[in-house]
Amino acid sequence: MEETNITAASHSYPVYIGENLRHEICRYLPKSYSSILIITDETVAARYLPDVEKSLSKETVFSHVIPAGERAKSINTFYQLHTKAIEYGLDRQSVMIALGGGVVGDVAGFAAATFMRGIDFIQMPTTILAHDSSVGGKVAINHEQGKNLIGSFHAPAAVIYDVQTLHTLPDHEIRSGYAELLKEALLADEDLYHSLIKDDLSALSSQDLSGKLLRGIDIKAGIVEVDERESGIRKHLNLGHTLGHALESLQGYGYRTHGESVALGMLFAFRVSKKAFSAELPYEQLVSWLKQNGYPLNIPDIEPEDILLKMKKDKKTLRTTIQMVLLEDMTKPALMEISDEDLLEYLYDFQKELAQNHS
Known part of the structure; x- marks a missing residue:
């Protein structure tokens, strides 16, 4: 397992890269959370959501699945995530985990940045592309007039990168x-x-x-x-x-x-x-x-x-x-x-x- 650290204006956060990290998420959580909302897409959920949920079996965990693909980076998905966070009773000591590629990371990160004026989120990339989008703290959704025009800067609390998930990529x-x-x-x-x-x-x-x-x-x-x-x-x-x-x-x-x-x-x-x-x-x-x-x-x-x-x-x-x-x-x-x-x-x-x- 490789580890590096990134310094953002608000805080520093670790990046962990290795195999099978999804089976031991608790080891890499930066702190204890009141509840966890895992956000993933239809493709990733079928393959990896059960592994992540099992690794967090001692925590209060909810999950929500969004459509796969760039079209999910929409205002409708963003609003839907806020609705789910409210329904599940998330508070300011909760965390959102973005399990997926860049689309999931962007829309989940933007939801976390704006829910109750900002709660923690953790990036769990499952694509090669997301190595880029999962660090740096830029989170956004698309407007029909342009890409990533609605968003914020919200650095993750951690990045947990299980490279084993990359071998199922098309x-x-x-x-x-x-x-x-x-x-x-x-x-x-x-x-x-x-x-x-x-x-x-x-x-x-x-x-x-x-x-x-x-x-x-x-x-x-x-x-x-x-x-x-x-x-x-x-x-x-x-x-x-x-x-x-x-x-x-x-x-x-x-x-x-x-x-x-x-x-x-x-x-x-x-x-x-x-x-x-x-x-x-x-x-x-x-x-x-x-x-x-x-x-x-x-x-x-x-x-x-x-x-x-x-x-x-x-x-x-x-x-x-x-x-x-x-x-x-x-x-x-x-x-x-x-x-x-x-x-x-x-x-x-x-x-x-x-x-x-x-x-």
Whole structure:
């Protein structure tokens, strides 16, 4: 079992990574709680909820299952969780446990942040992608006009990461999580990037995966501890997300996974970085790896003007001018404002290239 610690403005919290942790949750609870509400989704509940409930058999435990998928990050689910918390009699000494991927962590975390003005919550990620979203304290739900526009900063009390749960993930969820790992490597660790780019996503071992996930978490923690509320360098963590979030919103949440959209966004950021900084980035190498591992590399039937309008709703946009996270070089991120005219040209060229080479 691996352990690291993350320092937030309000408190520090531990991250535990290892196998079979779901069978001994009591060992990792940061304190005694009056009651526990486990929030999970339909897919995860069938596989892992009984294990977690059994490990908490001596506690006062309730559970609630939400639909699987990005569409569950809605105001309706958020309100439903508050209703359940009230019905179950949760109080300020209770805790919510988010058992699942990024969607469960985001909506459960936002419910915990706002129930009785904020109670503890614990992240129990069950996806590779959630290694990124489970640390850093950003919790949110989606609005039909944009992703993660309604939310808060609410750091978890602990992160308990049982990597054994990752081996039941479908291929598209593995692809999704690895895109965020690649993002972290491109921001801060070139050696990690070269290690990841050699991986065959159909043959991942728990031990190798644990080490890479821990490194990804440490990279994010190092950034978040300096800039918890995204006023400066934390924005670098949005590499690939300006286009990625726009595609998710336009194509409908769940059309492709978050990480698959971010992968396209990173390729686009590479292209814009080359134009902005003459950056020599491993574009062809990344494209080749993405294709080998089944990432969808196309943007069908969306006008660049529509993409531009959606990108303007991104949280990093300032005074209607789009800011993108680019790379001056490997591990040298930079935030740049880009005019509408330039961005439209870049989008046209990028879509044309994808249609010619990767459709």
